[in-house]
Amino acid sequence: MTEPLPGVVTKAVGGFFFVHHAGRTYRCVGRGRLRRSGRIVAGDRVWFRPLSADEGVVEAVEPRKGELVKPAAGDPSRLQVLAANVDQACVIFASASPDPEPQAVDRFLALTEACGLQPVVCFNKRDLADPQQLRALYQSVGYPVLWVSARTGEGLDRLREALRGHVSVFVGPSGAGKSSLLNALNPQARRKVGELGRGGRGRHTTTVAELVPVGEDAFVVDTPGVDVLAFVHLDPDAIRRAFPEIRRLAAACAFPDCAHREEPGCAVREAAARGEVAPSRFRSYLTLLQEAEEAWRARYG
Template identity: 40%
Template sequence: MTEGKIIKALSGFYYVLSNGEMIQCRGRGVFRKNKVTPLVGDNVIFQAENDKEGYIMEIKPRRNELVRPPIANIDQAILIFSSTEPDFSPLLLDRFLVIVEYSEIHPIICITKADLLTDNERLKVNSYLEYYRSIGYEVILLSSKSEEGVNELYPLLNGRTSVFAGQSGVGKSSLINALNPELQLKTDEISSHLGRGKHTTRHVELIEVCGGLVADTPGFSSLDFTEIEAEDLGHTFPEISGKSDECKFRGCLHENEPKCAVKTAVENNEILKERYEHYLQFLLEIKERKPRY
């Protein structure tokens, strides 16, 4: 029995890195029986039949996990969003932030394609980014082509396992290529017919970049809050969580309750109104979610 880390999952095979060697493994039937799926990032115990093939026997306890992209034991999430082509979407960014915060993964916001912004567009995007910084998020504005801001990522990746996630067509693979040109990950342009990015990454894989492990993942156009309950949502918004203790009622959902400190903070421009509106939209989605049986 040997311990290793799954760094790629593809077509029912799990590629386990152990002592510098790659072993192609299958999962034991007991995982299917117990409805447990090995994930990229899992630390596992495996039994090798030879020096290239084996079976995963045990999955070690996970520190955290994401459903989309399916990955485990992540130190930080690099959330990649474009400033233009496709346009910057604060709503979609907030969806990702909620999922990452709920999973207790440290987020870093990266806004790509800065070289394509006009001066007026840059001012608008920067106004959003300054707010995210004010509530504690690390934000980097960068361009893979001009390499603006790319060097700020180097020390943040070293020694950590990071997931690169975000909207399709925003330049995730291009950014990883800029960080490590030897990789030459496949990239594609925006689809002019659909107006959104074409998916160029088909599976999750951990790649060595800048002294750490980085997951290049498929892009997503939406995220569902399948695991999050209404009372948990406020804790995924740092500025709302920070005001919650001042609300009159314990368990306040900051919706229709009287003497709500969060609503007062929105009225006083202490909390960005658009972020609060996103919170209410997500809260409604969670309340209207069909119960699971």
């Protein structure tokens, strides 16, 4: 009998798991409980037994080193795992059409920070506009910031360099050009590109999370487009840790559990008053913290 081989799941759909090994993809089913669990997702590292040149059976799933999650559709109290074993998240927004909204960028960054993923900010559609102030803002916080164009190819070399050696996930709203960027990075990916709907908002095009090779030792998990993320699964402490500039300043607060609202001796509020924390970032923090607290109370009482 053929010995099990290591592989990476590139796609899970319809009860089948597409496993990448040594440049070849096998369409697999799960053995026993794995067949019925529904817990295998793109990015999972597995052991599978080949049955033919292009089919096999998944025997085991290795423990995950990380995962990206969101509230399940129709049941926000339950979490849906979008991708496994990712170590980096590219938060992609359009430079224009639609215009990037700072609070929306902050939401995605907070999610990736709380999931333990290394964030990279990427503004696409460089050929349309230059979000100079936003680029400067996120660079000042300490995030790597890229400015690229999927259409003209400008900046793609820097993006490829940022992706090398990582399993990354592209996150951001529809209309940002995530699928267009994947097509530019790997023309064989052939991701479907959606048109913009009324109001300049994108129409979701990706329906199944999939791992896409984008260079040497580089993969991107393309995920279903998400317009709004509800942080019902993030506790308030996670939000407090999700803003790097606030996290650094919080060490000087008088109280270790300071929420940076009205507490005396709050180093964060003092720094914000001096202009050392961007007003838009502090507003995003307070908004997300309130949402997290309300969701936490609704969930746990």
